[in-house]
Amino acid sequence: MTDPLPAWNDGAAKQAILDFVAQVTTAHSLTFVPPTDRIAVFDNDGTLWCEYPMYVQAFFVFDRIKALAPQHPEWHTQEPFASVLKGDLEAALAGGEHALVELVMATHAGMTTDEFTAIVTDWLATATHPTTQRPFTEMVYQPMVELLDYLRSHDFKIFIVSGGGIEFMRPWTEQVYGVPPEQVIGSSIKTKFEIRDGQPVIVRLPELLFLDDKEGKPAAIQHYIGRRPIAAFGNSDGDLQMLQWTSAGVGASLGLIVRHTDGDREFAYDKSAMCSLDVALAEASQRGWVVVDMKNDWTRIFAFES
Amino acid sequence: MTDPLPAWNDGAAKQAILDFVAQVTTAHSLTFVPPTDRIAVFDNDGTLWCEYPMYVQAFFVFDRIKALAPQHPEWHTQEPFASVLKGDLEAALAGGEHALVELVMATHAGMTTDEFTAIVTDWLATATHPTTQRPFTEMVYQPMVELLDYLRSHDFKIFIVSGGGIEFMRPWTEQVYGVPPEQVIGSSIKTKFEIRDGQPVIVRLPELLFLDDKEGKPAAIQHYIGRRPIAAFGNSDGDLQMLQWTSAGVGASLGLIVRHTDGDREFAYDKSAMCSLDVALAEASQRGWVVVDMKNDWTRIFAFES
Known part of the structure; x- marks a missing residue:
């Protein structure tokens, strides 16, 4: 038995993940969920990759x-x-x-x-991160990459549900996270199909179509996926409604919040220039959401750490 | 060797489908397409199920x-x-x-x-169809259901791209076509997430969000899927731009138009109260799109035929 989550310290957070996956994948159990309904949604900025000092x-x-x-x-x-x-x-x-x-x-x-x-x-x-001088695509959290792999190995279908631009993420999510473009949901602007010099093109227009944050996240989940997730992962109040929507489903669900507590290996903050973790944190204990303490729950944060 | 498309008569249309699938799935060939890029898009009304006398x-x-x-x-x-x-x-x-x-x-x-x-x-x-008295979900074209299965068995990922309402289709597309809700794209209205009596709900608002027809179809394909299909299937001018966008990709592609020519087993029309096939038909020969003659190309139209 090899550990599927080696960058996670043994502790309550890791155990909650392992228990949840066992619950929904054990055939004939009351909490079993068929593979087609194993939808998991992940915020991106601050949940899968670094969002500090800014997105x-x-x-x-x-x-x-x-x-x-x-x-x-x-x-x-x-x-x-x-x-x-x-x-x-x-x-x-x-x-x-x-x-x-x-x-x-x-x-x-x-x-x-x-x-x-x-x-x-x-x-x-x-482009590189100002503190580490690493390419941004290396600023991804190794424990979360392991978690994506672990869920996929149990037939979960993974969607990114980010406030970031949908077309800003798609060029690299497949290579970095193993998430194909059709499973990336984000904020978007309007577009227009037209024929230019005999060639069809899609032109990006300077007008917002959809803001995928806060109340927008569950609305987008319904709009793009059309069924309720059984697991949701976020790190800020922008993910509150997505967590609420996921938790309110019938049957077992997992809500998880990544909390930025490691000022040495990453950054320690609940509030940044870009977002804050406040209401969602207060609601976590009532709703049974897992709060990950990055400093204590993760053995490694980035793959490039020695 | 069992015939994967028994409801299709041997002829140019069936052969074009078989040849295309062979082209894109033959390893080491110049026309090979990796499984992740085998995206196929299908119109629904008049392409997968009956749209006559009205949607x-x-x-x-x-x-x-x-x-x-x-x-x-x-x-x-x-x-x-x-x-x-x-x-x-x-x-x-x-x-x-x-x-x-x-x-x-x-x-x-x-x-x-x-x-x-x-x-x-x-x-x-x-609810039943006024002519056949059959449930609408039985008014699906058996040759097209076979085609969906055939493409899936060659690792195609199938999306419905319909002018119809996205949430009108999702409750039944998985059972009838084997297409899960997250692979259904359609027209949509705005929604709003809110908490009602302590329970999160998503409320449907009386305001159009997106009209998935004509120029809207390739825009929606890019928006929801994020990559260009290699095969597109339609039946009216509402599918013209989706066919153009698919055909304009690099490498092999298949465009196919279902033409309603069978007044005995279904309905014979190029133009109905709802839509028309005119410009797309004229462009088919230039672009090399396959035009299916329902009367002559299909041995059966509906599964309930004796």
């Missing part, structure tokens, strides 16, 4: 603004672009949601879907 | 209006409801798209997703 997609936005600046001389005097170009990200984001949407649309729309995939792929090939 | 979902709408009428005394004088209650469907639809949207929203919104699933399931259990 990876925010680094992408700022880098793309700099890369596109030569084609937009007006940006040097126009907020929020001017602050980004000066490297003052705090000032850039002082405009709140409106400023953020402007930055996202300027960098995520106006090209075809194939072109955007190439831009994301090229950026990820060279 | 099954339209029968559902009219039956629901009648069922709900006691709670809506105002409908007896208010169009388009009054005409529906008098049984004059032509007059009901004379108000065009606006009238149709009113009828759809009155019957598809205002309840939770679980309630809507129960309503659809209950209706399908007793």
